[in-house]
Amino acid sequence: MKSVSRLACVDRLKNQVVLVTGASSGIGRGIALAMADEGARVVVNHIRDRASAEEVVREIRSKGTDALVLEADVSREDHVEVMFASAVREFGTVDILVNNAGIQRDAPVHEMTFQEWQAVIDVNLTGAFLCSREAVREFRRRGLIPERSIAAGKIIFISSVHQVIPWSGHCNYAASKGGLMQFMKSLAQEVARDRIRVNGIAPGAIRTDINRESWEDPAALESLLKLIPLNRIGEPRDIGSVAVWLASDESDYVHGATIFVDGGMALYPGFSSGG
Numbered sequence: 001m002k003s004v005s006r007l008a009c010v011d012r013l014k015n016q017v018v019l020v021t022g023a024s025s026g027i028g029r030g031i032a033l034a035m036a037d038e039g040a041r042v043v044v045n046h047i048r049d050r051a052s053a054e055e056v057v058r059e060i061r062s063k064g065t066d067a068l069v070l071e072a073d074v075s076r077e078d079h080v081e082v083m084f085a086s087a088v089r090e091f092g093t094v095d096i097l098v099n100n101a102g103i104q105r106d107a108p109v110h111e112m113t114f115q116e117w118q119a120v121i122d123v124n125l126t127g128a129f130l131c132s133r134e135a136v137r138e139f140r141r142r143g144l145i146p147e148r149s150i151a152a153g154k155i156i157f158i159s160s161v162h163q164v165i166p167w168s169g170h171c172n173y174a175a176s177k178g179g180l181m182q183f184m185k186s187l188a189q190e191v192a193r194d195r196i197r198v199n200g201i202a203p204g205a206i207r208t209d210i211n212r213e214s215w216e217d218p219a220a221l222e223s224l225l226k227l228i229p230l231n232r233i234g235e236p237r238d239i240g241s242v243a244v245w246l247a248s249d250e251s252d253y254v255h256g257a258t259i260f261v262d263g264g265m266a267l268y269p270g271f272s273s274g275g
């Protein structure tokens with residue numbers, strides 16, 4: 001079977017700078033490496049995970065492009081402003097932002113603390129706002145460079161199937177991702193006139209630390225697979241390849257869209273035998 005990485009092209013993002021939040025692990029790491037395969041220089045954002053972030057940078061440099069580690073808490077306005085200023089100082093500009101950083105703090109609502117609610121909204125939703133605001137400011141400041149891309153900038157939101165599928169026991173997370181969807185669409189409407197493209201990816205179940213308990217244990221994996229028509233858990237490279245395409249000029253007429261990369265999870269698989 002051909003793997004996704006063997007199907008990849010090269011240099012679709014040459015001379016472009018991508019900033020990926022939460023890029024020291026999981027999906028963010030997968031996206032950072034996939035973008036580097038296409039020639040992009042990568043800003044690897046992390047929080048309290050410098051060793052892993054530096055490892056990602058080493059891997060990117062071994063591909064012949066450049067990368068930079070920047071620590072910042074995306075939920076902090078001052079951190080995000082400094083991160084973007086540092087990226088622009090080091091690499092000249094930012095061409096692509098991937099809002100990937102995200103957390104879960106699961107609990108039924110009657111047991112959920114205010115801190116658990118607020119932390120998820122702060123990172124998943126407010127963090128995406130703060131980073132997108134800095135990116136839009138930079139894209140507008142720099143303007144279009146036609147030999148680099150048809151767009152003045154691209155923003156990709158890593159949302160979740162739970163932007164549309166309700167999720168009992170995870171109300172804070174589902175609310176943050178539903179909010180992210182409306183933020184993405186509204187922003188897309190707002191910045192189209194600046195030639196800035198904005199889209200989302202809604203992953204299903206991808207094998208990362210965030211959901212380790214649902215794939216490490218065989219019984220849990222079996223019940224998870226019942227929710228996935230393609231009958232396999234996704235890998236970070238499944239998201240990386242779509243993120244590259246959304247960042248490239250190949251998707252130039254795609255705007256304000258969410259691509260579900262979920263093995264069919266959003267197809268209501270419980271109805272596959274007639275309901």
Ligand code: NAD
Pocket residue numbers: 021022023024025026027028045046047049072073074075100101102103123127158159160161202203204205206207208209210211
């Ligand atoms: P992960 O835990 O490996 O990655 C999340 C990353 O975000 C980590 O590197 C973490 O350090 C970083 N992060 C957390 N808080 C941060 C902050 N305040 N500032 C900066 N970085 C911060 O898990 P993942 O699965 O790779 O998650 C990446 C994104 O994908 C998340 O937004 C998650 O909601 C989304 N997602 C994941 C799945 C899945 O099945 N794995 C499914 C749907 C959506």
